Amino acid sequence: MEFSFSQEQAMFKDQVIRFAVKEIVPRVRDHELKGEFDFQSFRRLGEFGILGLHFPAEFGGSDADVVTTVLAGEALGEAGVDGGLTLSYGAHTFLCADTIFVHGTDAQRKKYLPKLTTGEWIGCMGLTEPNAGSDVASMTTRAERAGEAYILNGNKMFITNGPLADVAVIYAKTGKDLRHAGISAFIVEKGTPGFSAGKNLIKMGVRTSHTSELIFDNCMIPAENLLGVEGEGFLMALQTVEWDRSALMAPFVGGMTYVLKKSIAYAKQRHQFGRPIAEYQAIKHKLADMKIFIEAARTLIYRIAWCKDQGRPLNHLEAAVAKLFVGDWSLKPANDAVTLFGGYGYCHEYDVERTFRDSRLAPIGGGTSEIQKKIISKLI
């Protein structure tokens, strides 16, 4: 085993940190307080090349490998970019754009990817429904074939970028009475009659990413908007799991490094009982637990990324292990940081309450911790 990064990878991570600290982080607090999506920062991510990092140059990408892509996500978190913006980026790039890239036709790729990699368009992905979350196969959104078109009816729920998206990858049932094998994937553009988004849901964390319901009411889309072939939608959704367990998890882990840095600085300058609180054992223990979590977690997500770089099929067990660990084990250090800052930790301006709220999504989004345990227990 060997755990080093190439020089280019390490340098790129540093570049991303510098870029984010200068151009994005100064805007985070304000947007987070207001719960506003930061269009400017999102576009800057596109200009810097992050939104399309792993796509081929012909689609506006940089042909980056998966480990580099993961490092970019980690760098954003480490710089102090909020979980909202990184979630929006993740849903846009990995759940929407990548699905079009992997399963779309040439025409679909040419049409959507250049706009998505620059951030000119925003993408989203709709799988979850009001009554079908963990049990994806019980979805009821239907796509009926009608000549050269499909007609979509149903609702999607908790969709990241839902209210903002110009283009959506939507999973719907085409096979009557079938479960997983009846799911197909479609591209739906904003403005298509019968397609609308609900109001931005007020959330506990990741507040700058906008989340909503998507409503399909006799929404007619051209048959050519089908991705791949009918019945393969579930497999497409599964393929995004690799990204979910690596690139989407990376900002959470990077965010914990940000929290550790802030905690160190605070512990050094905050004096109580005549000395910096950094000198107290209990404070050092908290810093140590953050460091231990970061080091254990990052190795798990690098493993998923590295395997994808080798072209290996997804190892579902390892993916679930990574998700479960990051999801469940990030909560304690995130909580510890709030305590370390005392009263200030409870206030917005020190950022740790935000990271605490943001980290609460990790055991829920993209498959809850219980579902990861269900997968692992089936595979062992």
Added chain:
Amino acid sequence: MDFDQSAAELGLKEAIKDITSGEKENPESDAFSTAPLNYRNMLLKLMKALSPTGYLETGVRDGRNSTALVAAQEELAAWSPPIFLSVETSSRMVGRLLALFGKGPECSTILDSLLNGQLIGSAAFSETNASFDQNASETRATLQDNGYIITGSKNWVAGASSADLVACLADSGGRPGVFIIRAGDKGFSTGTELTSNAIPGSGFNPVTLRDCLVPSDRAVIPDDKDFLNTVKLWEDQILTSLALGLSQRSYREALSHSKTHHSGGKPIIAYQEIGFKLAEMLTLLQSAQLLAYRAAWADETGNREAEVLARCAKVFCSEACERISTEALQVLGTKGVFEESLAASALRESKFLQIAGTSSERSRVKIGDNVLRDASF
């Protein structure tokens, strides 16, 4: 980056497998083998078998941990924790002390015998009233014409009664040194084996040194002031691998029970209460393994974070071992309560892991100090 096991890792691990697969499983559970003389014979036999594989000398002369070493250690520790501890103390503790800090032909001769599996070494560092960090040793070494006179007492010395020589830490005029004492040396005696709830087999003994003469060529007094810290880190690395081996035992035992034990007409793994526990155990086990391997890699490659990663791995792996083992016992149900199980012994031993070497508390303080000093934060 490469997450596949390298040829070196697989080679050393397979070599251990070959040797241990021919042996009885859980040898330490056998009353015969726990008698000191039998234990010693079994250990010598195993060390002789290990010697040609290169296991005993891996990382000894350069003092470095490596991923290949951890792969092999994990295998040996999962087979027999006490034997693992004895082998490691002999080679990776005493052997390294001699190889890196020993001077003169006598040290080299002893080292060769340890690495050939002809001699067993144990390490007498701890004392009832001394703390490694502050006053390392109240045992005194006084230089005389013909060598050093050692006086004092040591406690909790693993494998002291089955060893051929004991590396004893003592204070020599304000400098810590290690003195190699042979089992029959005058003034050296081991006390009655201590009753311990961890690591059966190797045995823990108090050791008394009464005007024990150690020739100068068996004295190891390093110039490096930080050498005790280095020795502690070696011990921590050994305990980290032991934690992996013990965790594996607990996990495997629970998994196997969950598939074969039925309740309500189905194997208990089919219930979420059990299946989910096993999922959490495996998650901890894999996270611990990867962290331990990365820490070893960092040491092997001279990474600037090597020390802090080793400490992170020690804390995480030993605490993961406790959680995995306690959950394993829960999965074993009444079987775990009424019969001695691997999980029960691993649970007891996980406490030993968190206390021995650098304790979890001290490790956390040191990790905290490290990140507070680290300019990159």
